[in-house]
Amino acid sequence: MQAIKSKSSYHHGDLRATLLVAARQLLTENGIEGLSLRKLADQVGVSRTAPYHHFKDKNALLSAIAEEGFLHWQHIANDIFATSTLPLHEKLRLFVRSYLRYAVDNPQLYDLMFGRTLWQQGEATDSLKQIAYPCFQHQVALTRQWQQQGLINTQQDTLRLSQVIWGTMHGIARLLIDGIYADASHLDEMSDCAVAVFLQHSPESGTTS
Amino acid sequence: MQAIKSKSSYHHGDLRATLLVAARQLLTENGIEGLSLRKLADQVGVSRTAPYHHFKDKNALLSAIAEEGFLHWQHIANDIFATSTLPLHEKLRLFVRSYLRYAVDNPQLYDLMFGRTLWQQGEATDSLKQIAYPCFQHQVALTRQWQQQGLINTQQDTLRLSQVIWGTMHGIARLLIDGIYADASHLDEMSDCAVAVFLQHSPESGTTS
DNA sequence: CGATTAACTTGACATCGTCAAGATAGAACC
DNA sequence: GGTTCTATCTTGACGATGTCAAGTTAATCG
Numbered sequence: 001m002q003a004i005k006s007k008s009s010y011h012h013g014d015l016r017a018t019l020l021v022a023a024r025q026l027l028t029e030n031g032i033e034g035l036s037l038r039k040l041a042d043q044v045g046v047s048r049t050a051p052y053h054h055f056k057d058k059n060a061l062l063s064a065i066a067e068e069g070f071l072h073w074q075h076i077a078n079d080i081f082a083t084s085t086l087p088l089h090e091k092l093r094l095f096v097r098s099y100l101r102y103a104v105d106n107p108q109l110y111d112l113m114f115g116r117t118l119w120q121q122g123e124a125t126d127s128l129k130q131i132a133y134p135c136f137q138h139q140v141a142l143t144r145q146w147q148q149q150g151l152i153n154t155q156q157d158t159l160r161l162s163q164v165i166w167g168t169m170h171g172i173a174r175l176l177i178d179g180i181y182a183d184a185s186h187l188d189e190m191s192d193c194a195v196a197v198f199l200q201h202s203p204e205s206g207t208t209s
Numbered sequence: 210m211q212a213i214k215s216k217s218s219y220h221h222g223d224l225r226a227t228l229l230v231a232a233r234q235l236l237t238e239n240g241i242e243g244l245s246l247r248k249l250a251d252q253v254g255v256s257r258t259a260p261y262h263h264f265k266d267k268n269a270l271l272s273a274i275a276e277e278g279f280l281h282w283q284h285i286a287n288d289i290f291a292t293s294t295l296p297l298h299e300k301l302r303l304f305v306r307s308y309l310r311y312a313v314d315n316p317q318l319y320d321l322m323f324g325r326t327l328w329q330q331g332e333a334t335d336s337l338k339q340i341a342y343p344c345f346q347h348q349v350a351l352t353r354q355w356q357q358q359g360l361i362n363t364q365q366d367t368l369r370l371s372q373v374i375w376g377t378m379h380g381i382a383r384l385l386i387d388g389i390y391a392d393a394s395h396l397d398e399m400s401d402c403a404v405a406v407f408l409q410h411s412p413e414s415g416t417t418s
Numbered sequence: 419c420g421a422t423t424a425a426c427t428t429g430a431c432a433t434c435g436t437c438a439a440g441a442t443a444g445a446a447c448c
Numbered sequence: 449g450g451t452t453c454t455a456t457c458t459t460g461a462c463g464a465t466g467t468c469a470a471g472t473t474a475a476t477c478g
């Protein structure tokens with residue numbers, strides 16, 4: 001059941017990074033609850049308490065994984081808006097699609113990043129908060145942009161509207177992930193339908209994509 | 210640490226119901242993970258394995274609690290549409306508000322009813338499915354009604370639109386419950402903003418409540 | 419080269435879900 | 449009424465888990 005250590009035997013040298021890689025795999029395989037520190041340590045070939053020298057507790061490990069997730073998603077999101085060839089409403093459409101696809105492609109990671117485990121009960125790490133909060137705020141900034149561009153409703157309060165839009169994406173993502181009356185095979189249709197609702201107000205849209 | 214049994218000593222007589230009551234309380238206090246069968250048994254004043262004669266396992270117990278939740282919510286929802294004095298779009302508004310309020314007032318229960326614990330990983334009971342599925346379908350029926358009443362977009366596919374609308378409510382509920390960039394004190398504003406987006410298309414609405 | 423210290427180890431404990439085997443008492447049947 | 453049946457409840461046990469305490473190892477720093 002044990003795996004190889006990369007170095008001699010006692011001091012691993014690069015345990016923290018190795019743990020993170022293995023942990024991400026165990027997460028995608030077994031889910032948040034199924035990811036146990038003992039299995040993780042065993043997989044990496046190290047004693048069960050070794051991880052505690054790199055992560056305060058399970059929560060800290062999960063937070064660290066989530067951090068990577070946020071950075072990754074941030075990168076994807078930035079790429080979308082950096083691509084300037086697309087018309088504005090197409091960028092919005094692509095953004096929503098990408099969000100949902102990211103969630104569906106990495107269900108357990110998404111669960112970790114935006115689920116109750118870290119934010120409700122588990123106390124997210126300060127380090128995680130510093131990465132995640134800007135990500136949350138980015139959502140508000142985007143909404144303001146869309147309003148200024150006249151894509152979406154301009155009469156509603158920006159913060160409320162951003163909560164509604166993000167809520168929509170988040171909710172659909174959750175329904176898809178948990179398999180509640182929604183199927184990932186219809187991801188694009190659901191995504192476009194959501195965007196159509198957002199764009200409804202504006203003159204140059206309204207119909208299905 | 211132990212509590213009283215209602216009957217003589219050995220046979221409880223009404224353990225299943227008693228367990229459900231205590232379990233619901235433990236759930237609201239400690240959350241899904243914090244609800245342990247052992248603590249539950251102890252609280253009721255019964256041995257740790259006694260609950261297993263009434264519930265196959267923890268999942269079955271959780272499913273049973275969720276069932277009650279669905280029945281309760283169904284009752285609330287029906288009441289809204291049975292009240293015929295309100296105009297249609299006001300009923301829609303009230304419905305969304307009530308949904309979010311129900312979620313915020315019973316966060317742990319909501320988590321159980323619509324979270325991954327039962328639907329993704331934990332295999333919901335057949336009994337639960339029989340109660341929950343109609344509840345899910347009701348959401349589609351409502352959407353169809355709103356479309357027929359001309360409240361919301363009629364061009365979009367009903368199923369997709371219902372997934373988007375429910376997704377929106379679900380997502381906002383989750384953001385509120387998990388405390389992710391949303392605060393329950395703004396529940397009504399967020400709710401009305403969401404409804405405003407839904408109604409956007411129709412001529413007789415558009416502005417904030 | 420010796421001492422400090424970070425990294426890693428084993429041992430132990432409490433908590434948890436759950437199975438197996440035995441004890442109890444209400445119900446059913448003669 | 450007495451006997452048997454069976455649902456209900458009990459104690460005992462096992463393995464998994466998160467985490468603390470105390471010891472070991474080896475890299476680093478003076």
